Amino acid sequence: MGQAHSTTDNDKVPQSDVPRIPHTDLPRIPQSVGPRIFDTVLLNDELEWLEIRMNELDKVVDVFVVIESEQTFQRGYKPLYFQQASREKTFARFMDRVLYIVVPNITEAEEARNLKIGGNGSWAIEAYLRNKGVQMALQTFQPSPGDWVLHSDVDEIPRASALAKIKASSSSPEDENNPLLQTRHAESRKGPVLAQFQLAPAGVDPNSDEPIELDYRDMRVLNKPLWEDWPNVGIRLRGYSYKDNGPNLVEDACWHCSWCFSNISYVYSKAASYAHAEHSAAVYMNNTWIIKHFRQGKDLFDRNEIYNYDGKPINVPKFIVDHPDRFAYLTNRYKVPNAGFLDVPENSVHF
Known part of the structure; x- marks a missing residue:
């Protein structure tokens, strides 16, 4: 399938015309x-x-x-x-x-x-x-x-x-x-x-x-x-x-696994990209803060959300179950020195 191109905005599209746009150059999705x-x-x-x-x-x-x-x-x-x-x-x-x-x-x-x-x-x-x-x-x-x-x-x-x-x-x-x-x-x-x-x-x-x-x-x-x-x-x-x-x-x-990233660099990327701009503040976006909160199972921004440590993976998507080594960081962050982040060497963490 192809890539979409921009279309002209029309804030008042008649119901009979939605979503039929005859001039689009994209392929139609086949019926099933x-x-x-x-x-x-x-x-x-x-x-x-x-x-x-x-x-x-x-x-x-x-x-x-x-x-x-x-x-x-x-x-x-x-x-x-x-x-x-x-x-x-x-x-x-x-x-x-x-x-x-x-x-x-x-x-x-x-x-x-x-x-x-x-x-x-x-x-x-x-x-x-x-x-x-x-x-x-x-x-x-x-x-x-x-x-x-x-x-x-x-x-x-x-x-x-x-x-x-x-x-x-x-x-x-x-x-x-x-x-x-x-x-x-x-x-x-x-x-x-x-x-x-x-x-x-x-x-x-x-x-x-x-x-x-x-x-x-x-x-x-x-x-x-x-x-x-x-x-x-x-x-x-x-x-x-x-x-x-x-x-x-x-x-x-x-x-919903909101901050489930393999690399700590993705944590920084999300904080700098999504709508909660206040979460990109330096107090949150530093390795010490992030790793400590991930290791302890705390909310990254100290909101009033309480979580319990289960001790084993809970009811996860089958693709994760089928690839345990690849997704070990998703099921074994608790008290791991680097919180499971693949781009943070364990021997580099000293707190």
Whole structure:
């Protein structure tokens, strides 16, 4: 599949015209039997997590939509990492199902509009990149009645079992519009897991494997609001607008490993790139602080989030289980001198 190009903005697209854009030069996504699932993610540089995600969802996702830009949320420059990685063996077997969207840098006019949506500075750029990326994706693959569209960050990974049940439960859609699944940051109601898979939110049984019950009728509440608010489709789909609250949350349907990086350099990269610009402060972004917090299982920014050490990996994506040596840093950070960071020699840590 090809790379997307910029399209002309239109803040008031008639519902009958969404998402049909006849002049696009991108290939159409072929129809398939039964509902299709489109997994759309916004990529910074988390290629390893993209690999984990694609392998987890390999058998249930019909099209992987990778959205990328040369601009970070904090207005910095970044290479188009997936443009290069797409030519490598790691992603070769997925490429016939990948739609790669490159979002152009934000213009002054677009920033002014998105300031009203996402807030100041980095949040406005995040709103723009999500909205523009999802718009370009929808204009390309043109979802059909019964299809599902997910949007989340790369490290917010739905369980394949949950999506398989979604497909099974939505084989006969009741609504003529396209049902879009809102992932709410792709976090389960048990809460996120940060830094490693040995930590679980306090009060949670990490070994729980309760079945996921899906009711299709409760998971189709976002159809019309999304089409009616086309300019904000990206942030609405991801769940930033709480007026979309409804009975469409699925318990224990995903993992969220927010700072689960193999190299400490990726920690610095994320802090300098994502919308929480306050997290790039020197008090947080130094090796001593980062390693101590990772080793002790503490929140990196000392927020009121409490985690328990489980002593063994908890319920992790199968690709991690199948490659224990490669992903040892995800399951063995606790009290390890270098917190498992591959680019920090153990003998260099003296605290």
